[in-house]
Amino acid sequence: MNRVIRVLVADDHAVVRAGIVALLAAEPDIEVVGEAVDGEQAVELALALLPDLVVMDVRMPRLTGDAATARIRERSDTVRVLVLTTYESDASILSAIEAGASGYLLKAAPAEELIAGVRSVAAGEVALSPAIAAQLVSRMRMPAPSALTTRETEVLRLVAEGLSNRAIGERLFVGEATVKTHLVRAFEKLGVNDRTRAVTLAMERGLI
Amino acid sequence: MNRVIRVLVADDHAVVRAGIVALLAAEPDIEVVGEAVDGEQAVELALALLPDLVVMDVRMPRLTGDAATARIRERSDTVRVLVLTTYESDASILSAIEAGASGYLLKAAPAEELIAGVRSVAAGEVALSPAIAAQLVSRMRMPAPSALTTRETEVLRLVAEGLSNRAIGERLFVGEATVKTHLVRAFEKLGVNDRTRAVTLAMERGLI
DNA sequence: CCCGAAGTCCACCGATCGGTTGACCCGAGA
DNA sequence: TCTCGGGTCAACCGATCGGTGGACTTCGGG
Numbered sequence: 443m444n445r446v447i448r449v450l451v452a453d454d455h456a457v458v459r460a461g462i463v464a465l466l467a468a469e470p471d472i473e474v475v476g477e478a479v480d481g482e483q484a485v486e487l488a489l490a491l492l493p494d495l496v497v498m499d500v501r502m503p504r505l506t507g508d509a510a511t512a513r514i515r516e517r518s519d520t521v522r523v524l525v526l527t528t529y530e531s532d533a534s535i536l537s538a539i540e541a542g543a544s545g546y547l548l549k550a551a552p553a554e555e556l557i558a559g560v561r562s563v564a565a566g567e568v569a570l571s572p573a574i575a576a577q578l579v580s581r582m583r584m585p586a587p588s589a590l591t592t593r594e595t596e597v598l599r600l601v602a603e604g605l606s607n608r609a610i611g612e613r614l615f616v617g618e619a620t621v622k623t624h625l626v627r628a629f630e631k632l633g634v635n636d637r638t639r640a641v642t643l644a645m646e647r648g649l650i
Numbered sequence: 651m652n653r654v655i656r657v658l659v660a661d662d663h664a665v666v667r668a669g670i671v672a673l674l675a676a677e678p679d680i681e682v683v684g685e686a687v688d689g690e691q692a693v694e695l696a697l698a699l700l701p702d703l704v705v706m707d708v709r710m711p712r713l714t715g716d717a718a719t720a721r722i723r724e725r726s727d728t729v730r731v732l733v734l735t736t737y738e739s740d741a742s743i744l745s746a747i748e749a750g751a752s753g754y755l756l757k758a759a760p761a762e763e764l765i766a767g768v769r770s771v772a773a774g775e776v777a778l779s780p781a782i783a784a785q786l787v788s789r790m791r792m793p794a795p796s797a798l799t800t801r802e803t804e805v806l807r808l809v810a811e812g813l814s815n816r817a818i819g820e821r822l823f824v825g826e827a828t829v830k831t832h833l834v835r836a837f838e839k840l841g842v843n844d845r846t847r848a849v850t851l852a853m854e855r856g857l858i
Numbered sequence: 859c860c861c862g863a864a865g866t867c868c869a870c871c872g873a874t875c876g877g878t879t880g881a882c883c884c885g886a887g888a
Numbered sequence: 889t890c891t892c893g894g895g896t897c898a899a900c901c902g903a904t905c906g907g908t909g910g911a912c913t914t915c916g917g918g
């Protein structure tokens with residue numbers, strides 16, 4: 443039998459932290475060695491405590507789970523990261539995995555799945571919720587699934603705020619024609635033909 | 651000293667349930683007598699177990715926290731309800747209170763606040779997160795804050811799907827002119843002047 | 859019984875949007 | 889070096905949207 447799996451829990455919600463801790467602490471081979479309430483603290487504690495893995499929420503103040511994951515992975519190749527999210531449609535799934543996360547589970551997952559995920563990741567394997575795995579596969583089939591460019595995303599974000607094309611142009615210091623170009627391209631990528639649907643779809647996918 | 655406070659916990663996320671249970675069970679005067687994984691089960695267990703209060707999540711499968719609260723209050727005047735939400739902008743705050751909830755706390759609240767809230771509600775008082783209390787007050791100042799009519803909400807929902815005014819009219823079996831009327835009124839109530847912002851704002855407020 | 863809220867509908871007009879085509883610049887990579 | 893993707897801009901046109909003002913019906917409550 444290996445030594446105990448040392449875990450750092452990072453989530454801004456006290457209730458969720460307590461839940462993860464309660465579920466994990468009940469397992470004899472898992473020990474919770476610390477808790478962080480935001481992304482920055484997660485990075486600090488991860489580097490100070492060097493746990494086997496960090497169970498990390500995606501949406502946190504000060505530093506998102508993605509960014510925190512990237513920073514931890516940059517500075518340590520022993521600390522693995524298991525990301526938790528509420529929304530399976532979250533676009534951050536891809537970025538978290540790119541950032542070096544070893545697992546991605548839904549908060550709606552049953553306790554056994556979380557615990558099994560912790561053990562898998564600690565053993566060097568990958569842990570994915572079925573719903574998330576399915577989504578990854580479907581994204582693989584679609585070559586350019588979302589992949590909005592920086593500018594397109596910026597424009598769409600301002601559209602969501604209700605700005606007109608002209609106003610967006612002024613805000614970004616470009617011509618209205620440019621704004622329209624970005625929008626038309628975003629429409630094509632999203633498979634829609636009006637700004638409102640583009641915004642709601644982008645929101646569903648966590649793009650903006 | 652009074653007898654122990656008997657609590658039913660209702661949340662669809664195993665992690666959150668475990669968290670609430672862990673936090674409450676640590677208090678000597680609080681006992682968790684049951685857990686429900688959705689709204690319908692919350693109603694059933696509340697009526698079967700008759701706890702002093704139900705700690706209920708707003709967003710749950712099968713039956714929302716609002717609706718479950720209303721049903722419980724209809725059938726029992728001893729079981730109180732303390733509602734938990736992730737989003738302070740949730741429009742369900744009002745409907746939950748109308749439905750008879752005795753408290754409304756944010757999941758981001760610290761553990762002490764949750765525990766204090768449980769004791770307050772069990773004692774017959776009202777418990778509100780500061781952020782939520784502030785929002786209630788601001789709504790009081792604005793006489794008709796959101797209050798979109800049924801039709802306006804329907805129209806806005808279809809706008810969110812990217813339909814044109816004409817298409818919405820066809821879908822609802824009314825003229826395009828009618829759709830525009832509803833939209834203009836919704837714009838006034840929301841304080842915006844374009845459909846996209848109207849949709850994003852309505853989403854933020856949980857209106858659609 | 860009358861009033862107001864909600865829902866329905868119409869016409870008109872200027873502003874904006876969406877679609878199209880074509881063009882230029884720049885930087886990264888084949 | 890040349891290509892390609894990302895970003896920039898222009899002109900044009902039909903379609904749609906937003907704003908205004910008015911009108912009619914129904915239904916529930918004062």
